[in-house]
Amino acid sequence: MAMHSATLAINETIQARKTAGEKVLHLGFGEAGLPVPDGIAALLARAAGRNSYGAVVGSSEAREAAAGWFGRRSLPTEPDQVLFAPGSKALLFALLAALPGDLVLPCPAWVSYAAQAAIVGKRVIDVPIPAECGGVPDPALLEQALTRARTAGANPGVLLLTVPDNPTGTIAPPEYVREVCAIAERHGLAIVSDEIYAELCHDGQPAPSAAAYLPERTVVTSGLSKSMALGGWRIGFARVPDNRWGAGLMRDLVGIASEVWSSLAAPMQAAAAHILADPDEVTGHIAAARRLHATVARAVHGEFTRAGAACRLPRAGFYLYPDFEPVRDDLARRGITTGAELANVLLERYGVGVLAGEAFGDESRGLRARVATSLLYGESADERWTALRSDDPMELPWIAGSLNHLRDALTGLGRG
Structure with missing residues (x-):
């Protein structure tokens, strides 16, 4: 339980x-602790009449906006690579349910990752974080941890990264992200890259993304709970790779989503489409x-x-x-x-x-x-x-x- x-x-x-x-x-x-801009609140009010069920993946308008949002952040994306959900937490759970193998997790890590893994019957393989930062396992310890886990009967399959990190408030340097991605590739792991804090790097520079180093096996999750302080609105979205593996994963995620949350609330999709267009x-x-x-x-x-x-x-x-x-x-x-x-x-x-x-x-x-x-x-x-x-x-x-x-x-x- x-x-x-x-x-x-x-x-x-x-x-x-x-x-x-x-x-x-x-x-x-x-919680991000900030108020909702007046224009965003007014937009949501205007969308209140959108009370019909929509596509599980999200509206074409919202998916196109998200694809453009990723593209402006050096990650070219097509709309059919995007899935919306009521919060990124739901997407993380769906990914852990859909992807095979046990969860490899930096330690310490956000509280829900291990809990979600337990719900879907996955073991958790903890790997300590480096001294300088959190959100990624220490590259010097990761490979041996995978070997030990397999010897103990585990089946490492999913590596979860959080860049920038919760709980440490740090950003893993690109060389660490690159190195853990290389190890993940050698061991056939899928990567789930939780980038919910990527818009809040204090220096305004982009955080490194695993999708830049292992694009064919990395799923990126994000949302508007932190950057826009819209946690109560529950707007999350994910990007899967543009390949056969990603297309198969998207089918599995849509199957899970259709039985669990149906679709992101239509008024929230209207808000997401506007926000993800990056207006001033x-x-x-x-x-x-x-x-x-x-x-x-x-x-x-x-x-x-x-x-x-x-x-x-x-x-x-x-x-x-x-x-x-x-x-x-x-x-x-x-x-x-x-x-x-x-x-x-x-x-x-x-x-x-x-x-x-x-x-x-x-x-x-x-x-x-x-x-x-x-x-x-x-x-x-x-x-x-x-x-x-x-x-x-x-x-x-x-x-x-x-x-x-x-x-x-x-x-x-x-x-x-």
């Missing part, structure tokens, strides 16, 4: 505490979001490193993955020896919600946690718009207050 998603569970827990009047700093949930309203909004995510994530990174944690510098999205190993002895004197204990003390004693690394497949003894910074932008749409448009969002009283709350919590944690 699948368990309640850890990220959704902590969000519900913290929201319930806030509703009850508790002061809680919500750093546990990866959209590209400007994403650029502003990118700047805000970078500014706040770096400020929060500074607080954790000043508290003694080791932490990779965030380079995309709105995540950090601090490691309190350097202060383990100090925490042990307070009875904190695991990531779960660390997260519990932060929440119960200091009103700071984070998610223990164990939820992402990390070892339970590790003093690591995933920190999401995107719900610091404000409680109301007005506050979030102000943060998005501010030249110095860290000076806004609600963001400065949240940073002070975190600083006090980390100071208290260190003092015991």
